[in-house]
Amino acid sequence: MMNVNAVLVAITLALLTCAPRCIYSDDQRLLVNMTLVRNASAFGAFCLDGSLPAYHLHRGFGGGARNWLLQFEGGGWCNSIKSCLDRANTRRGSTRYMSKWEVFSGILSNNASLNPDFYNWNRVKLRYCDGASFAGDAVYKNGTSLLYFRGQKIWEAIMLDLLPKGLGQARKALLSGSSAGGLSSFLHCNNFTKYLPSTASVKCLSDAGFFLDKRDISSNHTMRSFVKDVVSLHGVDKNLDENCTASSLNFPELCFFPQYAMKFITPPFFILNSAYDVYQFHHILVPPSADPQGHWNRCKLNPAACNPQQLNTLQEFRRDMIVAMGLSYKYSRRGGFFINSCFAHGQSESQDTWFAADSPRVHNRTIAEAVGDWYFSRRATKEIDCPYPCRSTTCHNLIP
Template sequence: MNPAGFGAPFLAVLFLLAAALRSLPLAGARLQVAMTVVRNASSVGAFCLDGSLPAYHLDRGFGAGAGNWLLQFEGGGWCNDVESCLERAKTRRGSTQLMNKWEDFNGILSNNASLNPDFYNWNRVKLRYCDGASFGGDALFHNGTSPLYFKGQKIWESIILDLLPKGLGTANKALLSGCSAGGLATFLHCEDFTNYLPRDATVKCLSDAGFFLDLQDIGSTHTMRGFFKDLVALQGMNPNLNENCTAASSNLPDLCIFPQHALKYIATPFFILNSAYDVYQFHHGLVPPSADIHGRWKHCKMNPAACSKQQIQQLQGLRSSMLSALKLFYQYSSKGGMFINSCFAHCQSESQNTWFAKGSPTIDNKTIAGTVGDWYFNRRNIKEIDCAYPCDSTCHNLIP
């Protein structure tokens, strides 16, 4: 039959249906999103370590989520001395020119309702990480030939300014999130983020594996404190730390880079997603190489089941330190949410296996995605804390 016989109205409906079908994500389809370089970033002094321009990846929202925005800071460690920053500037961690120009969007960034039920149709943005200081520095180092740009704060500002006219400036709902060093960036920029958005917008923040602890290692040394102190000094981060925290900690203002010291000064609703046995903090904070020169923790680090009773006891101390640092937030934050599980993991929101999938980690039969969604949309007030290792049987997608 000739479709022209149905007339213009039918053809118009057919065209709209075809367009709608094209906009729907296919189940199991791999979503790759192209890089957008912030071309006018130089006007605000925003550069990656090597002087290249900052960038992000944006996948547009659709349907009921077209007016909502999710921004995800990319993670990837830090550089806290000139030598390591010079090396970093020659890699994808310090230059957008060396990055993949397409990024996979999984987990909280997925556009598939069956894989990301609460945020799949939002505008989802991944902010590329190229400054080495959790988007928090503002300094410049000249070594004679190749300068190092410590401009994370400016990178953050340039990306936001680029997104505002693209719809972020009129957002109805927004969630600022990040993983690892990006999770720390969420603590640093949560309050600032709200200032860019409409007053009637619902704005909240989520840190995944970003609750880095100010704790002593097994050698009774504050290894992480020393590392972050050098980071703050080198990259000029002090002015960009929470000003209320630094005012109250005038003797040691650089400690405000630690979320446990800054959290009480963040008024925006906040969700903390973290493993109580975060593998980065286990390997670099509790048992850094400098505290284990004989390698007694080698097998334990590879497999917790190989840990001795004494090592397990020290790992339980790591969990206790985290819960102690979160105690006031747990007790008194009516707008805050938590999911502190006992899997040996680091970053769980960007991986589909841990965010929302068959066999993903749960607490009280609740997935991470379900818990975050319930908190964001006020379906219930959630602060979930898992029992201590090795009681959780849902960690099979991770280290046993």
């Protein structure tokens, strides 16, 4: 009976220490509650539908109490009034529709055995509700509809909310994100340093955010046209890196692409990406508009079904991506990358891909080990997998 009581007391103390910001579900997943930025309206920071922006914060402890990891949420973009109005009525455009509790796993886990280098840091997930990778600053209204394209203001409001909570005294910091959030890491990395002490170690990481500016299989610039619409509609151009836009002359939207923006980023940067990123395969290389007859359908569902010509096209895409990444890192000792050959999209927040017994590996290193080695300067990390299908046995999230 004494042992039972002791266990109950321990559990109660643990819950009281965590509450009200987090709970543990039955399978021991860490669930962290949402924090609304109550004074965001004072900065003009709103989600697409006018709701308040939000984030989830799980406090660090021990040696990580003054270290911070910020993770941008992903979720694509909207490039027209119609698509943004549709988005405003979903969790991608409004905190009203978002889950109030978020699972923190992978790079956000607080378990040392699952996230050995960042488990005891202050970890923050920034919720995505603007549709332009936290970079826009405009408003649309026509008398009946109202849309706030205020991603830049959301970013600033969240940062200002976190500064008095300890971010302003950070010793170490990592700005991270996945997918459209990974792109946000490129766009905000330089600005991130301005909020932090000059003595802080500040680095940035993009997971599945290296969206390539490349012609599709029909030789059209489908992705470039899409990005131009996003930048124009949301008023993103004014928030892009000035050095980059100056070098891009009359095409500022190009600086929304990491391959053009990253050479102007000053903090150390790590790129985590698949060379055969599923989103880019399906929407940049082979968008539906470029394959109206569906010749690529079987290949898109199962890479093993690709014919030799299609496989050559995929290998060319891989080569173009590696070249675009490698140019800026050829002479850089501070940058790092982990480019595997998995047909995946986003690998940092899923525990099975971040750090587990069967996680994807390149040169026998997991993603978590590679990122940790790079951040703490334990060893150089520039890992590039061999072309598909040679490493497919270590991959997760393969299609189908």
